[in-house]
Amino acid sequence: MPRGGSEPGQRRGGRQKGTPNKATAEVRDLALEYGPAAVKELARLSEHAQSEAARVQACNAIIERAYGKSAPGRPIVLELPDTSTVEGVSQAVAAVIQSAARGYISAGEASDFCSLLETQRKVIELTDLDVRLRALEAARGGQR
Secondary structure, rough: OOOOOOOOOOOOOOOEEEEEEHHHHHHHHHHHHHHHHHHHHHHHHHOOOOOHHHHHHHHHHHHHHHOOOOOOOOOOOOOOOOOOOOHHHHHHHHOOOOOHHHOOOOHHHHHHHHHHHHHHHHHHHHHHHHHHHHHHHOOOOOOO
16 A cells, blocks of 8 residues: 555545535525525516616526426437538538528527538548549559
8 A cells, every 4th residue: 555545546634525625615605595586686687677688698597497408409400411421511501591581490400400401511521532543543453
């Protein structure tokens, strides 16, 4: 055993795992004291703040505290053409853009969808290039 009386990698003291440090615990306790008053003030602001932005922000804060933050993504169902060809991918991109323009999906969701379609287009392109290269190599007798 090393001089410290424990093996390398073993805990030698300090806080137990999961125990917040003293300053963090004190700040949390202080915040908990003001929690109910803060929620009441958010409720007041959500109804009576002069700026619409402040009212929306207060509403969002109340909703997040009541229900938690929303999930970062949601399932999206769109009818798209077959995307196994470049033409199909182009048609699918047009369909996604139309869905965003009509408000069925957000601009961010459309962007995410288009990123997936761009990946599909690259796969098609790479597969096509591989087929062409193999055909050229076969025609030349396997020489590069």
